[in-house]
Amino acid sequence: MIEFEGKVAIVTGGANGMGERVAHTLAERGATVVIADRDGERTPLVEQQIRESGASAHGYVVDVTDEARVAELMKEVSARFGRIDVLDNNAAALELTAEDPDVAALDLAVLTGTLTGNVVGPFLCTKHALPVMLAQGSGSIVNMASVSGMLGETSLSAYGISKAAVIQLTRAVATQYGKQGIRCNAVAPALVMTRNTSEWMPAEFKDIYTRNSMTPYVGDPQDVAEVVAFLASDRARYMTGHVIPVDGGIAAASPIVAERRDLA
Numbered sequence: 447m448i449e450f451e452g453k454v455a456i457v458t459g460g461a462n463g464m465g466e467r468v469a470h471t472l473a474e475r476g477a478t479v480v481i482a483d484r485d486g487e488r489t490p491l492v493e494q495q496i497r498e499s500g501a502s503a504h505g506y507v508v509d510v511t512d513e514a515r516v517a518e519l520m521k522e523v524s525a526r527f528g529r530i531d532v533l534d535n536n537a538a539a540l541e542l543t544a545e546d547p548d549v550a551a552l553d554l555a556v557l558t559g560t561l562t563g564n565v566v567g568p569f570l571c572t573k574h575a576l577p578v579m580l581a582q583g584s585g586s587i588v589n590m591a592s593v594s595g596m597l598g599e600t601s602l603s604a605y606g607i608s609k610a611a612v613i614q615l616t617r618a619v620a621t622q623y624g625k626q627g628i629r630c631n632a633v634a635p636a637l638v639m640t641r642n643t644s645e646w647m648p649a650e651f652k653d654i655y656t657r658n659s660m661t662p663y664v665g666d667p668q669d670v671a672e673v674v675a676f677l678a679s680d681r682a683r684y685m686t687g688h689v690i691p692v693d694g695g696i697a698a699a700s701p702i703v704a705e706r707r708d709l710a
């Protein structure tokens with residue numbers, strides 16, 4: 447499939463997990479992919495892997511919360527490749543989720559750090575990619591939200607607040623720039639088994655998600671990459687401002703479904 451031929455796609459957090467899969471998927475389908483990640487070891491590695499597969503990738507070691515660096519990145523990409531067609535705002539400060547309890551116990555520094563990583567990063571990348579997209583009269587932005595930004599949880603307060611803000615950023619951008627050819631959507635995964643989640647997550651956690659999913663399994667990074675690629679493409683030309691759950695049906699079903707299934 448070469449549907450992204452001639453298109454330039456920026457994937458933030460593209461050196462690991464879902465971003466890495468998105469970078470591979472868009473590159474395989476013809477895009478020139480820019481991996482923008484703060485991970486100085488894995489960014490060149492993923493760039494090399496994509497190039498070895500015969501596709502086009504360029505790694506930039508960038509912290510997306512640094513406005514000067516983000517502005518420079520967007521200028522560099524547009525000068526070097528001539529355009530920015532896709533922005534996948536995927537990077538997030540996931541290291542802070544380990545210190546993210548209920549609201550009464552939440553440290554202010556964890557909240558502000560989470561908002562910086564998860565909201566300021568996508569905001570800055572969007573703000574500085576938009577002038578390029580507006581000048582060319584087209585662009586598709588895909589933000590990485592989460593079911594945690596749509597449903598209440600017993601912990602992960604800062605994370606949930608930040609992902610709800612990402613959903614609102616999505617609607618604002620879709621509303622403000624739709625008539626000028628820019629679409630903006632979000633994807634809301636539930637549990638996706640990346641290298642990082644597999645490392646830290648207790649087995650019981652995965653069991654809870656599996657039990658409460660309507661599918662027999664939890665998510666794989668490629669499940670999310672497929673939806674991101676669709677939203678990024680012209681096949682989704684009539685979709686904007688929406689949040690697409692990629693969650694095995696968790697956000698669709700009654701919260702007592704797992705218990706009722708056990709009873710039956």
Ligand SMILES: NC(=O)c1ccc[n+]([C@@H]2O[C@H](COP(=O)([O-])OP(=O)(O)OC[C@H]3O[C@@H](n4cnc5c(N)ncnc54)[C@H](O)[C@@H]3O)[C@@H](O)[C@H]2O)c1
Binds near residue numbers: 458459464639
């Ligand atoms: N894994 C899940 O179960 C899950 C579920 C729902 C939503 N999400 C969301 O999906 C996205 C990707 O998650 P993942 O599990 O693949 O993460 P991951 O930890 O595997 O990868 C995240 C990448 O983002 C990069 N990054 C983080 N902060 C950055 C910054 N400030 N500047 C540049 N790069 C930065 C990291 O270096 C890393 O390469 C995140 O937005 C996350 O909140 C994940």
